[in-house]
Amino acid sequence: MRYLPLTTDDRSAMLATIGAASIDDLFVDVPQAARLDGPIHGLPGHASELAVERHLTALARQNTVAGEVPFFLGCGAYRHHVPASVDHLIQRGEFLTAYTPYQPEIAQGTLQMLFEFQTQVARLLGTDVANASMYDGSTACWEAITMARRVTKRAKAIVSSGLHPHYVSVANTMAKFTGDVLETAAPTLDADPDTADLIARIDDDTSCVVVQYPDILGRIGDLSELAAACQVKKALLIAVVTEPVALGAIRSPGEMGADIVVGEGQSLGVGLQFGGPYVGLFGCKEKYVRQMPGRLCGQTQDAEGKRGFVLTLSTREQHIRREKATSNICTNSGLCALAFSIHMTLLGEKGLRGLAEANHLAASAAADRLAQLAGVELVTPTFFNEFTLKLSKEARPVVRTLADRGILAGVSLGRLYPDAPDLQNGLVVAVTETATAQDVEALARALEEVLA
Amino acid sequence: MSAINQSGWKPEMGSGGTAAAATFTGNRALMLEEALIFEIGSDTTCGVDLPETPKGTSRLGKLARAKPIGLPGLSEPETVRHYTRLSRQNYGIDLGFFPLGSCTMKHNPRLNEKMARLPGFADIHPLQPVDTVQGALGLIHELQHWLVTLTGMDSVAMSPKAGAHGELCGILAIRAALEARGDARQVILVPESAHGTNPATAAFAGYKVEDVPATPEGRVDVAAMKARLGPDVAGVMITNPNTCGLFERDLREISDMVHAAGGFVYCDGANFNAIVGRVRPGDLGVDAMHINLHKTFSTPHGGGGPGSGPVVFSKALTPFAPLPFVEKTDEGFALVEEENAQDHHASAFGRMVAFHGQMGMFTRALSYIMSHGADGLRQVAEDAVLNANYVLRSLEGTLDAPFAGSGPCMHEALLSDDNLAEGFSTLDVAKGLIDEGFHPMTVYFPLVVHGAMLVEPTETESKAALDQFIGALRSVAERAKAADPSLKSAPHFAPRRRLDETLAARKPVLVWKDAPLAEAAE
Numbered sequence: 026m027r028y029l030p031l032t033t034d035d036r037s038a039m040l041a042t043i044g045a046a047s048i049d050d051l052f053v054d055v056p057q058a059a060r061l062d063g064p065i066h067g068l069p070g071h072a073s074e075l076a077v078e079r080h081l082t083a084l085a086r087q088n089t090v091a092g093e094v095p096f097f098l099g100c101g102a103y104r105h106h107v108p109a110s111v112d113h114l115i116q117r118g119e120f121l122t123a124y125t126p127y128q129p130e131i132a133q134g135t136l137q138m139l140f141e142f143q144t145q146v147a148r149l150l151g152t153d154v155a156n157a158s159m160y161d162g163s164t165a166c167w168e169a170i171t172m173a174r175r176v177t178k179r180a181k182a183i184v185s186s187g188l189h190p191h192y193v194s195v196a197n198t199m200a201k202f203t204g205d206v207l208e209t210a211a212p213t214l215d216a217d218p219d220t221a222d223l224i225a226r227i228d229d230d231t232s233c234v235v236v237q238y239p240d241i242l243g244r245i246g247d248l249s250e251l252a253a254a255c256q257v258k259k260a261l262l263i264a265v266v267t268e269p270v271a272l273g274a275i276r277s278p279g280e281m282g283a284d285i286v287v288g289e290g291q292s293l294g295v296g297l298q299f300g301g302p303y304v305g306l307f308g309c310k311e312k313y314v315r316q317m318p319g320r321l322c323g324q325t326q327d328a329e330g331k332r333g334f335v336l337t338l339s340t341r342e343q344h345i346r347r348e349k350a351t352s353n354i355c356t357n358s359g360l361c362a363l364a365f366s367i368h369m370t371l372l373g374e375k376g377l378r379g380l381a382e383a384n385h386l387a388a389s390a391a392a393d394r395l396a397q398l399a400g401v402e403l404v405t406p407t408f409f410n411e412f413t414l415k416l417s418k419e420a421r422p423v424v425r426t427l428a429d430r431g432i433l434a435g436v437s438l439g440r441l442y443p444d445a446p447d448l449q450n451g452l453v454v455a456v457t458e459t460a461t462a463q464d465v466e467a468l469a470r471a472l473e474e475v476l477a
Numbered sequence: 478m479s480a481i482n483q484s485g486w487k488p489e490m491g492s493g494g495t496a497a498a499a500t501f502t503g504n505r506a507l508m509l510e511e512a513l514i515f516e517i518g519s520d521t522t523c524g525v526d527l528p529e530t531p532k533g534t535s536r537l538g539k540l541a542r543a544k545p546i547g548l549p550g551l552s553e554p555e556t557v558r559h560y561t562r563l564s565r566q567n568y569g570i571d572l573g574f575f576p577l578g579s580c581t582m583k584h585n586p587r588l589n590e591k592m593a594r595l596p597g598f599a600d601i602h603p604l605q606p607v608d609t610v611q612g613a614l615g616l617i618h619e620l621q622h623w624l625v626t627l628t629g630m631d632s633v634a635m636s637p638k639a640g641a642h643g644e645l646c647g648i649l650a651i652r653a654a655l656e657a658r659g660d661a662r663q664v665i666l667v668p669e670s671a672h673g674t675n676p677a678t679a680a681f682a683g684y685k686v687e688d689v690p691a692t693p694e695g696r697v698d699v700a701a702m703k704a705r706l707g708p709d710v711a712g713v714m715i716t717n718p719n720t721c722g723l724f725e726r727d728l729r730e731i732s733d734m735v736h737a738a739g740g741f742v743y744c745d746g747a748n749f750n751a752i753v754g755r756v757r758p759g760d761l762g763v764d765a766m767h768i769n770l771h772k773t774f775s776t777p778h779g780g781g782g783p784g785s786g787p788v789v790f791s792k793a794l795t796p797f798a799p800l801p802f803v804e805k806t807d808e809g810f811a812l813v814e815e816e817n818a819q820d821h822h823a824s825a826f827g828r829m830v831a832f833h834g835q836m837g838m839f840t841r842a843l844s845y846i847m848s849h850g851a852d853g854l855r856q857v858a859e860d861a862v863l864n865a866n867y868v869l870r871s872l873e874g875t876l877d878a879p880f881a882g883s884g885p886c887m888h889e890a891l892l893s894d895d896n897l898a899e900g901f902s903t904l905d906v907a908k909g910l911i912d913e914g915f916h917p918m919t920v921y922f923p924l925v926v927h928g929a930m931l932v933e934p935t936e937t938e939s940k941a942a943l944d945q946f947i948g949a950l951r952s953v954a955e956r957a958k959a960a961d962p963s964l965k966s967a968p969h970f971a972p973r974r975r976l977d978e979t980l981a982a983r984k985p986v987l988v989w990k991d992a993p994l995a996e997a998a999e
Contacts, residue, residue, distance in 0.1 A: 026853040028584055028775075028845075030939035031860050039867045039940060043885075051862050051885040052755060054724035059760040064851050067626050071850030074588050081844060085597025087612030089605065098602040101831055108525050110557050112594075115779070118571030119564040122585050123780040127577070128907065128917055129978075130971040134567035135780035138560070141514050144988040148547040154987045157781070160638035163831035171681075191831040198799065198827035202652055202683045245540050275540045289831075299613050300603030300832025301638065302783035314985065320781065324989075325981035328966065328974040337981040343641070343677035344922070348686040353677035356639035356771075360779020367560055370514050371524035373550015378542075379527040386533035393533070407538045428606045436604045443815060458528040 026071055091297060091433065095464035099411045099455025100241065100436040101162065101189050101267045102300065103292045105380075106459055111294045111367045115360055125320075125359070129335040130327075135359065136334035139322035142366040149272050149369075150286035151279025152308030156319040157336075158362040159305025159354065162289025163189070166235070166265050167196040168307065168318045168352055169285045170205060173233035173261040175316050175351065180205050181230045186212040186219050187240025189267060190441045196235075205232070211445045214404050214415055218246035224254040231260040233285075238264050238278055239271055241441070242404065242453060243411035252282025261285060268292055269306065270457075271409040273381025285309045294368030295361050304361035315341060318352030380458060384410040388456035391465045395454065398469060400476035404451070411455040413438075416476060420452040423475050432471050508972060511562040515989045518549025524556050566972040567780070568916045574942050576868075578889040578919040578931025579672070579720055581750060581772035586848065589776065589841035598840050603832035607812050613836065614810035617803045620843045621787075624768060627854070628749075629757030630789035634798040636834040640747055641674040643767025643786025644714070646799060646829055648682040650765055650790060651712050651741040653797040653826040662711035662740065668697045669925050670721055672745055675714040684711060691925050694883035695721035695891075703734055712741035717758070718748045718887035720923040721880050722865065722931070732762025741765070741794065749773045750935070751862055751888030754855030764791040770835070774842035775937075785838035800825050801833055860936035861888040864943060868932050871947045875954045879926050888935070892918075894928030898960035903928040908975065909953035911968035915946060 031039075036048070045051055052060070064070075072080070091104050098104070115121060119134060126132030126139075139157040146155035159165040170182050182200075184193060184207055193209050200207045208226065212219075223234050234255055239245045248264060255262040264278030266288035278286045288306035291297075295304055309317055315338065323337035343350040372380060388410040396403040400417030416423060420437035427434040438451030456465065503510040535541065551559060568575070575582035593599065601610055617635055624633045634650075637643035648665070655662055665679035668689045676686040689705065690698045697715060713735055717725040725731070732742045744758055744766040750773040752758075758766050770785040771778050778784070790798050802813040812833070849857060862885070869890035873881045877895035880886070894903040907917035907930075919931040934943055956964050968974065 026849060026856060028586060028848065028937055029853070029856055029860055030937065030942075031863070035940040036860075036863060039863055043863075043866045043870045045866070045885070048859050048863060051859075051866055052724075054726045054884050055752070055756050056726065056729055056761075059729065059756050061755055061757065061855075064855070065626060065754065065757075068623065068851035069847075071853040072847045074848070077588060077844055077847045078592065080847065081592045081616070081840065082595060082597075084612040084616050085595040087615065088597040088601050089609035090596045091600045091602055091605075092596060096602075098604055100604055102603055104600075104602070106528075108553070110524075110553055114557065114560040114564075116590065117561065117564045119567040119569045120560075121590075121777045121779055122569035122571045122582075123567050124570075124575065124577055124580055124582055124778050124916075125781045127919075128568070128911065129976045130908070130968050130973045131566075131568040131911055131916065132780070133972050134563035134565065137511070137513065137563055137566070138780075140987075140989065144515065145548060147988045160642060160783070161830060161832075164638065164642070164829075189831065191828060194828040195830060198649070198829060201826065202649055203681065204683065245537070247540060272542070272546070274542055275537055276542050276544075277546075280544065296599055297602050298599055299601045299610065299836035301830070301835040302785075302837050314987070321985075321987055323981040324986040325977045327976045331973060333973040333976045335976050335978050335981050337978065337987075338985060340982070342673075344673035346677070347673050348676040348680035350673075350677040350680075353641045353645060353674050353681050354639075355641040355674050356778075356782040356784035358783045359781030360777065361783060362781075363560075363779065367556065369548060370518065370551050370559070371553065371556050372548070373518060373523050374520035374546055374548040376523035376525050376527060376550055377546065377548060379523070379530075380525075383528040383530050385535065385537065387531045389533035389536050390531050392536075407536050407540075409537070425606050425608070428609050433602070433605060433609070440604060462531070 094431050094433055095467045096433045097435045097454045097456060097460065097468060098433055100453055101289060102297055103268055103455060103457055104297055104459050105292055105457050107294055107296055107368060108371050111364050114367055115364050120363055126336060129333065133333060136322050138363055138366055140324060140334050142362045143322060145366060145369045146306050147308050149269060150288065150306065150308040151277030152286050153311035154314050155308035156317055157322050158358040159307050159319050160358060161301065161303040161305045162267055162287065163192045163195045165287040165305035165307045166192045167199045169263045169287045170196055170233060170235065171203060172285065172316050172318060173263060174205055176261060176313055177232045177259065179230050179232040182207050182232055183223060183226050183234045184209040185223055185236040186210040187242065187244060188235055188237045188265060189241050192265065211442050212242060213447060214451055216404065216406055218244045220246050220251055224251060227254055227258045227260055229258060231258060233261040233263050235263045235265065238266055239268060239409045239411065242413040243408035244405050245275060245407050245409060248278055248281040248283060268409065270381050270384055273377040274385050274409060290365045294364030302358060302361055304358040304365055316351060319354050320357050383458045387458060387460065388412065391456040394465055394469050398473050410457055411453060414452045414454060416450045416452055418476060419449045426475050427471050430471055432468055434468055509562050511559060513989055514549045514551060514559065518551045522550040522552055524551055524553040573914060574938060574946050575916045576918045576932045576934055578933040579747060580919060581933055581935060583775050583935040584937035585775055585777045586845060589844040592844045593837045593840040598836060611809050614803050614812060616843060617839055618805055618810055620839050623846050624787055624789055627753055628766065628789045629759030631792040632795040632798055633787050633789045635787045636799060636830050637767065637786040637788055638830055638835060639782065639784035640767055640769040640786045641678060643788045644674055644678040645681060646788045647743045647765035647767060648678055649826055650794045650797040651743065652682055654794055655711055662709055664710045666702060666705060666710060666713040668715060670719050670923050671714055671716050672720065672747065675745060679714060695723050695880040696725055697731065699727050699731060702731060706734060706738040708739065710738060710740045712743055714743045714745060716745035718751045722886035722889040722891045723880060723883055724887055728761045747772060748888055751858055753858050754851065755858050764794050770838050770842040774845045776838045776841040783835060783838060785835035797826055799827060799829050857936045864934035864936065864938055865890045868934055868943060868947060872950060875951045889931055889933040891926060892930040893926050897957040901957040901960060903930050905964045906953050906957055908967040909956065909964050910949060912970045913949040915949060
């Protein structure tokens with residue numbers, strides 16, 4: 026109980042000040058039937074720091090750590106090298122243990138950082154503005170769909186088959202209740218994204234078209250034509266980016282005309298963490314800013330004319346508009362946004378472009394090597410750092426077998442689409458700067474043996 | 478992009494209103510002004526060693542980026558200095574008392590940080606084969622056991638990313654359960670004293686929201702609620718302890734009423750730290766409740782998040798909880814990701830997030846929970862309540878305390894600006910506290926009280942810290958009662974004087990542009 030500073034004497038003195046005979050007097054409003062008078066059955070008592078450390082370390086040891094084996098998983102979470110100074114800086118107590126900047130005069134550190142983050146994100150996504158982060162990419166994606174409904178007053182969302190199936194699932198969960206109608210499909214192992222098909226389906230009831238870029242199979246397609254087709258029908262184009270490093274090498278969705286661009290920022294600064302916490306990116310055209318969900322930091326000045334920053338446009342938010350709010354989101358991902366922003370600052374233009382190039386060429390070389398293997402076909406001719414292979418066998422057991430050999434080979438499409446028979450031989454392989462040539466060779470040899 | 482532009486802050490902009498003369502840099506000793514990265518960085522500076530470019534053929538096709546992104550870079554030393562300087566313009570719980578009511582800022586043990594950074598938790602991928610992440614699933618399962626046992630509920634959904642996200646999860650489960658029995662109820666009742674997220678959540682889940690008034694003593698008006706219940710009411714959202722800092726004595730009776738009318742009870746569990754180990758919400762008839770792990774079990778809030786909002790469910794709602802689930806089987810821990818995987822998940826309403834929730838927060842929460850144990854958690858509730866009542870009783874003679882006559886408060890003390898001088902308000906008191914070196918309390922919330930000041934000391938504050946805060950707040954309040962004009966211009970000693978929030982909202986500048994403020998705002 027080392028975190029509790031009150032002493033027995035303090036407690037007695039305080040009860041005396043309050044005028045209470047015992048601590049139970051402070052719980053008088055709890056009905057007798059609901060009071061727990063003794064310790065709860067089935068839970069242990071307090072443990073020392075050493076004991077807690079021992080227990081959690083033992084649990085941690087039971088997991089296969091990505092950095093200790095050849096590792097090729099992506100599909101919405103990517104392993105990149107995070108410079109040591111990122112984690113050092115986010116652990117400074119003034120960042121780590123601060124709350125939402127409700128008192129801006131003593132929260133300028135957080136607020137300036139958020140303003141810088143918003144600018145970095147807007148430039149990266151190619152949008153006019155960006156917010157101060159969302160929970161993650163998947164929730165940012167459905168927030169974008171509901172935003173499109175508010176903007177267009179239409180409810181039909183056309184969702185590309187290339188959108189991450191978990192993102193589709195999240196949007197479907199919400200659509201069941203909000204009245205959005207989602208048209209979705211599983212992908213096929215085709216070389217090209219489904220752009221033409223999407224364009225053909227846009228009609229006057231369409232609120233938005235949602236595409237992922239690069240998509241779940243790693244494919245990249247030009248969004249310009251799709252954006253133009255959306256504009257004709259006054260529907261919004263929503264682009265989803267799960268690997269922001271890609272935007273160091275390829276054109277941004279905003280540049281190609283997307284109205285809303287959302288993304289998962291985990292790649293930069295945050296780390297894998299078994300799925301969370303991550304950081305959702307959310308940018309849009311300026312004209313939609315008042316329909317945008319989440320917190321926004323804005324520049325202003327103080328009573329002496331000095332530049333300063335505050336949370337702003339809060340009239341869109343739940344604490345003011347209650348049931349008319351643009352979203353119920355309250356907490357954002359501030360600390361992860363900080364990590365993202367620091368990593369981006371360390372990289373800068375030169376660094377992000379260099380990192381992206383290294384990712385792309387490493388992935389390209391790996392694809393060439395793996396495609397030489399018997400029983401392996403490269404499905405995706407254009408990609409960034411992630412591509413899809415079609416194996417001669419079902420991929421899910423192959424992945425399990427390779428894991429037994431100490432290689433985390435990629436994500437089997439069977440894991441993501443258990444009900445799609447056509448996809449069961451698909452394997453999505455991500456190659457970042459953290460994978461060495463030896464890692465790729467180890468994967469190639471093991472895959473060759475397992476497929477033989 | 479302009480490489481270097483130092484013009485963002487000018488020394489002649491002001492001397493800070495104190496006796497200090499302007500300085501050339503704008504800095505004042507250890508109070509350092511810091512330009513934006515866009516003003517000090519350049520597109521050719523890079524603070525990392527770039528990986529070697531491997532041999533390979535480009536497969537980007539026509540989509541290769543042509544235009545610059547516009548990202549300024551800083552070297553590593555400059556980056557460390559930039560963010561360290563920014564950090565010094567922030568108040569955090571490590572620096573001092575942070576009495577934000579309903580936000581719950583308590584000490585953040587560094588053991589939790591150390592545990593969350595073990596590579597076995599921090600460096601694993603959410604889609605790794607489940608037999609390679611048995612320890613992580615085991616940790617989630619263990620945390621589930623604690624949460625279900627402490628709340629006296631039947632099951633828990635771990636994936637919601639924050640409290641408000643957990644609310645949505647709970648309301649969606651209620652809606653799914655009603656739809657499963659073919660019951661198309663349309664209304665959610667929300668007491669006035671509820672968090673603003675509650676009505677927003679219900680509306681987002683497709684419900685019509687109706688307010689239920691509070692009694693003059695700050696609790697739900699049971700008679701009003703009873704009168705409104707009927708076949709169109711899907712459920713109620715109730716906060717306990719409520720946002721007036723009071724325990725909802727009648728919750729059991731309310732739950733029985735709602736259940737009898739065919740609805741469900743959602744409890745906003747943001748304030749669970751006040752009752753953990755002393756009351757199980759399950760015993761009060763609650764059907765769903767989120768737990769803000771970052772509040773009750775101390776995970777750092779990082780200037781606005783991340784949070785984590787697992788939701789506990791009663792037996793009635795358990796079949797409708799969202800995917801995924803961690804379950805213990807004969808072969809180890811399983812991750813149930815598909816709706817038809819097992820019978821009792823047949824009605825699960827789908828996913829709320831891409832992966833399995835906030836693993837990094839789970840690690841920290843379990844570390845905190847184990848450190849306290851069942852005995853310590855009970856002490857947590859007792860000390861949180863003791864500290865809040867101590868603050869309330871110590872200040873009620875100085876500031877108006879609207880519900881002090883309604884019985885003991887729970888974890889937070891509610892005060893108001895009713896007895897200040899004409900023209901002086903809660904905001905002035907808050908800004909005055911900043912000059913005293915404290916983060917202000919929550920202001921203007923809950924909405925049921927005019928000029929509310931909500932103080933939540935939490936259990937990790939010492940008596941000495943509380944005494945100092947009480948003294949400072951008394952002093953500021955006395956100045957506000959005496960109409961001290963200097964209070965109207967507080968803070969005087971913060972990195973910034975009062976900021977113009979109206980300007981920010983009227984002429985939004987949300988991203989940096991290569992232009993001074995005035996022009997950019999045009």
